[in-house]
Amino acid sequence: MSLNVSFSLGFLLQRNTLGVTYTPTVAQSGEFQSAAISVTIYPRWYKQISAEWSIPASWGNCLFNVYFGQTNDGPWELINPTPITSTFLTENISRIYSIYTHGFYIVEVILLGQGSIKIRSTPTTWQNTQNRWVALRSIEVQRREYILLSKFVGVKSYIFRRKTYGKRCPNCWSVSTEQIIKDHCTICMGTSFEGGYFDPAPLYVQYDPTPNDRTKTYFGVLEQNQITGWTVSMPEIKNDDILIRTGDWNVYLIDKTADTELQSVTVKQMMVLTQLGKNSVEYNLVTRGLPEFPQRYV
């Protein structure tokens, strides 16, 4: 039997009608991504996450790998130890997360009939969707809010995402008791993970004025250190992240967040901020390569 051995990526769309297996002649170094793999995620908070996916029937005999990542950009962690044949997977890595965090999943299809070429789905999470009419308006709401922030009321700030996983701190983490055993650690800043926080992301925030509110008590003068602020829906802000305001270099701990939503999709994030003292260990973050911070103070 003679075979047509010309090969292109078109085979993904139409199967060879003779039912004959091709041996691809292209290099298999790269990973392909295809939106034809449709993935649905079913979260069950604090217990498990189920992922279900489907692929075009023409892809033939396949095996699957499922990857988990905390952002839609990875890093990706393989969930199943060996490739699986079913199109359904339940995992409990997500048990450690709360309903406030998102996890992303990628399904990798190994096309056994096509020389084990691997194709990945786009990163998928349990996203709520708006109808088109509302989606267009929430884009417009955010566009106007961003102009308001960046041109008028916002202050350039940096958000540091707190680490919740990774290598433990070599200085203050006790492996035997699984506890932090030193205070004011400058390596992990009390988070117990080396570095403490991820690299900062710039954003604009409107801050409410700091109240000039002093209460005299029998143990001294008490000054209020909480204010509120807001920003648009990106970057996503979580409790315990650190916000640094350029200019006066105030350092705030995110204490509480409340979102404004349109059909359950965030368009605005409001935050309650607790100002930290200049002698707090988190204050060291301002010297961590923020472009606006005067170098003479580093």
Ligand SMILES: [Zn+2]
């Ligand atoms: Zn430490």
